[in-house]
Amino acid sequence: xxxxxxxxxxxLALEFRPMRLEDLAEVIEIERQSYPFPWTxxxxxxxxHAGYSCWVCTSAGKxxxxxxxxxxxxxxxxxxxxxxxxxxxxxxGRKMLRYLIAIARRHDADILFLEVRVxxxxxxxxxENEGFNELGTRRSYYPLHEGREDAVIMARTL
Ligand SMILES: CC(C)(COP(=O)(O)OP(=O)(O)OC[C@H]1O[C@@H](n2cnc3c(N)ncnc32)[C@H](O)[C@@H]1OP(=O)(O)O)[C@@H](O)C(=O)NCCC(=O)NCCS
Numbered sequence: 001x002x003x004x005x006x007x008x009x010x011x012l013a014l015e016f017r018p019m020r021l022e023d024l025a026e027v028i029e030i031e032r033q034s035y036p037f038p039w040t041x042x043x044x045x046x047x048x049h050a051g052y053s054c055w056v057c058t059s060a061g062k063x064x065x066x067x068x069x070x071x072x073x074x075x076x077x078x079x080x081x082x083x084x085x086x087x088x089x090x091x092x093g094r095k096m097l098r099y100l101i102a103i104a105r106r107h108d109a110d111i112l113f114l115e116v117r118v119x120x121x122x123x124x125x126x127x128e129n130e131g132f133n134e135l136g137t138r139r140s141y142y143p144l145h146e147g148r149e150d151a152v153i154m155a156r157t158l
Contacts, residue, residue: 019054076109115151
């Protein structure tokens, strides 16, 4: 591939819009390729019905990633952030996270909390680079095929 072509591919025209129920088939396909214990369709539809802030990032109509936050009484929580496997390492995760931070700020949140698997180094690196600090760990928070795994709790003031 020429340098010019790869530059064009890198400059995907991304759009952010609220997630809709009709998106769930595509979202779940991404979710299943991304997590060892993926959320089910009913978890996503519960998030939509509960009025959580659920967003997708698209390019040419295709969903490349999604993110979900909740905001209440000045605090926000990142519940999910995920990028389609073949679209990773092109800056989409970072853009999505910054977009969600802007939404949380708009809803007057002062802080954004999240949990991440200890073993999830790409995500931990992303959060660290975006100004999140480690607050501690939740022991045995996540399931593994054998046993459980700790969560790192992270937060960033907004
Ligand atoms: C975590 C995730 C959202 C990152 O998305 P992405 O679009 O690939 O990330 P970006 O290209 O925006 O990268 C931003 C930063 O993240 C970090 N990062 C991303 N992929 C990485 C990798 N494979 N190894 C180490 N750091 C990585 C880097 O700090 C990177 O910045 P840099 O390129 O300037 O070094 C993506 O890997 C993903 O969807 N993983 C599966 C779902 C998941 O684990 N979500 C997080 C749940 S808490």
